[in-house]
Amino acid sequence: MARKGDSRRLAFLLGPTTLFLGFFFLGPLAVMVLYSFLEPGLYGGVEWNFYHWNYGRILGWADGEWEEFDLVYAKIFMRSVRLALMNVGITLLICYPAALWVRGLTARWRTLVVFMITLPFFVSLVVRLFCWVLILRPSGFLNSALLGLGLISEPIDIIFTETAVLIGMAYIFLPFMFLPIYASIEKLDHSLIEASSDLGGGPLQTFFRVTLPLTLPGILAGAVLVFIPSLGNFIVPDLLGGAKVMMIGNLVEQQFLSARNWPFGSALSVMIMLIMFVLIVLYLRRLGRSELVG
């Protein structure tokens, strides 16, 4: 530590990043938090005085002047939390058995399949969602196929429903759930499973008493990694949910790009950020910091 010039070199290596992130990452977040406590101007922009109704509005409180008590924003918030949780559930149910399957493959196949599952992560989000727009829209692939097979007599409405949003979100976030689960399953000591079955445990008993508890860290990591971006997502509900399935992300986007109520949009955004912080802190408390930060 005490070598001469060490601290100078450290400052040289770390200085630029510190300045950059301080300026363009922490700075903007601080300004956003500040904005969420300012009064929205009548025609966009802000009045520079303290105003806490931005947060009140989320919960439906009236501001006493212009608005009546209305739960519309709280409902959108709850829907977002519900859809994000459902997405965690769906991706978990899809990825866990898949990870077990990959573990059972031969080494060569395992590498290939893991690569194949990660690959779509590198494909543009717009392209991946476009695929599902094509499949789900009224004259889309699914309806054409079902009509062609004679299973339905007229097109069914899937796009612009919660189902469509859930399908799209599951599709996008699969790798985030698969990779942490697979990492924990791969680390699993196989002799423990053998021991369990040697001692007379059936496959189900072994799974619930040995495999599942030991892979819980992976499940939790996947759940956090899927929940956080699902909650604030606005592209999927925008393309596949339409106006009917609005989520917080759409609300935020609206406040910034059409309603021009930046302080309210900031307040909503701060809420998303707070939920994220709480989840991360809970997660790190539970597992120690090595798993995620490491």
Place this chain on the structure above:
Amino acid sequence: MKRSWIKFFLSTHGILFLFFIYAPIVMVVVYSFNSHPVNMMVWKEFTFDWYWSIFGYPTQLNEQTLYVESTDQLLASVKNSLIVATSTTAFSTILGTMTALSLYRYRFRLQTFYRGLLFMPMVMPDIVLGIALLIFFVTFSIKLGLMSIIIGHCTFLISYVFVVVSARLAGMDDTLEQASADLGANPWVTFRRITLPQILPGVIGGALLAFIISMDDLVITYFIAGVDSTTLPVFIYGMLRRGVKPEINAIATLMLVFSFAIAALGLLLRRRS
């Protein structure tokens, strides 16, 4: 036997899982060669015309091609994307590598703080970072344009490079560096001759990751792109919002090929090291 049933269930599920991932992608690729002008889902015959039409060449389908006039916009957005991704990659790779080196090499009090700081941009929801940057740029009258997009992308890509390079550093052999220092090489020479060659695969891997994420980023760019600095994903998103047109199939296919090529390159590099 019970066990064989489980095995059967798992492999069926696994194959369906891969099908779920790839079927939609394959479908788009196949239909990008379909010449049916009205209903994209009805197969007519094989054609390259949609590809010609996105680049503005006259084709038999020209009456239906609605984007001929926006070919210029499309190419401009591709150019913007490339400029942004290249600058972002250069900048975030240098800063990310320097940060990884400093946290690996030196022990100091603020280390936990820095790890947290670098971790945050990766888990911060896109939309939060996007609007925070938008407010920041507008408040401080920084013009929205390519520069603001590059700054925006760097805020989170430094972290990605940091993670990749750190992983490489963790597996590095320290004794060579010590030997180099003991033999009288100054820190810069040691870095250039010993450290850099060892961590180079990590640096290149981090750079590729940064490049591809920057090329694909939609949400953050969406908020901080100025009027005349649209990138490719934002352009396509705008097109999609206005309705589905057959040309998007062709554009999507080209983007898929591009992404797969870079991912394959990354894999090759990792294999060789």
